[in-house]
Amino acid sequence: MRFEKLLRLDGTLEGSIESGKKVVIGPKGHLKANLQGEEAFIAGKVEGNICVTERLVLRGRAEIYGDITAPRISVDEGVTIVGQLFINSPLA
Numbered sequence: 451m452r453f454e455k456l457l458r459l460d461g462t463l464e465g466s467i468e469s470g471k472k473v474v475i476g477p478k479g480h481l482k483a484n485l486q487g488e489e490a491f492i493a494g495k496v497e498g499n500i501c502v503t504e505r506l507v508l509r510g511r512a513e514i515y516g517d518i519t520a521p522r523i524s525v526d527e528g529v530t531i532v533g534q535l536f537i538n539s540p541l542a
Contacts, residue, residue, distance in 0.1 A: 459494070466498075477510060484516070499533075 451463075454470040459479040467473060469487030479494030486501045493509040498516045500506060505522040508514065508529045519536040 475512075 451457075451465055452468045456472045456474065457467070457469060458474040458476065459481060460476040461478070462480040462482070464482040466483045467481070467485045467487065469485075471487065472489045472491070473485060473487050475481055475490070475492045475494040475496065477493045481494070481496045482498060484498040484500075485496065488502060489504045489506070490500060490502050491507045491509065492512045492514070495513040496516065499518070500514065500516060501519040503521070505524070506518065506520040507524045508531070509526050511528050511530075512526070513530040515532045517533045517536065518531065519538060521538055523535070523537065525531070
């Protein structure tokens, strides 16, 4: 799935996501896919790799099962990450 605007997921989606802007995965959201985009705000479950160019925010009881690549990341207490975390410089 490719899109240029905001995507909010509160259900289940399988596949891959490429976003030009922001992806929000709500507390009941479940993504079985690799996620690429500018920003992601995740409170649900992601099974796949995440690569963002701006920032990643993991909220509440978010669960991530895959590798994360981001220049900035914010993680709430209680978040589960199973995978590798790569913090890179923002693209100029």
